[in-house]
Amino acid sequence: MRRLLIRPGAIGDCIVSFPALESLRAGYTEVWVPGCVVPLVRFADRVRSIASTGLDLAGLEDVEPPAGLLDALAWFDSIICWYGTGRAEFRRAVAHLPFRFFPTLPPWGADRHAVDFYLEQAYSAGGAMVDAVPRIPRPPERRDFAVIHPFSGSPSKNWPLASYHALAARLDGRLPVRWCAGPEDVLAGAVRIEDLYELACWLGSARVYVGNDSGITHLAAAAGVPTVAIFGPIDPAVWAPRGPAVRVVATARPGESVAQVSIEAVWSAIESVV
Secondary structure, three states, X not given: OEEEEEOOOOHHHHHHHHHHHHHOOOOEEEXXXXXXXXXXXXXXXXEEEHHXXXXXXXXOOOOOOOOOHHHHHHOOOEEEEXXXXXXXXXXXXXXXXXXXXXXXXXXXXXXXXXXXXXXXXXXXXXXXXXXXXXXXXXXXXXXXXXXXXXXXXXXXXXXXXXXHXXXXXXXXXXXXXXXXXXXOOOOOOOEOOOOHHHHHHHHHOOOEEEEXXXXXXXXXXXXXXXXXXXXXXXXXXXXXXXXXXXXXXXXXXXXXXHHHOOHHHHHHXXXXXX
């Protein structure tokens, strides 16, 4: 069985899909994901970025897809796809191929965790039973420092930077604090590691990680570092990172401002995992 798995989405969306993707492994497994996620997929025979395949051009009017794309797709016996669910023209272009489409995101108001949502899809397609916790294998190094990543994909998810600074001052008495940021984030002295697998290895070596509802927080949890995830407007029952050493500190109700989360609540969560 030659199987292709196509999974678009942001970093966190992809990571919560990893158990589902792994459950669908076949005799030969190829995975197409966003370019930044490629280094994180460690279980496949081959991994490609979606952009490099030209998949997004298939079905567009007056646009020829890259030479060989449809032939390459036809080589697979099974294609499980979370891409193009809402693009009727794409689905028509590949209707003769062995595609099975699934919704990219859980429905609004979903009553189960995203990991379980994707696993249910995978099991319906014949996936094997797997552990419902995303994991990224890495070297088993552990050092004495704490990581704070105070950013996310949306300002509404960000706990106030002043609260993070107050937390860092308190942490500094127990562990050195290292700040982490993305290439576009403004934070002097922050560690910035572009390759996500290298970042996962660095995060995984820390004693504790603290961050917002973000892809990097999912990355930290999947790398096995004790993780404190601060949630505000998004429901953690659906989107919180999973893991035995994950603690979620959330507002009383989804939709409330994340600024309502207290420093004491975050500190208590840190003490429970360090």
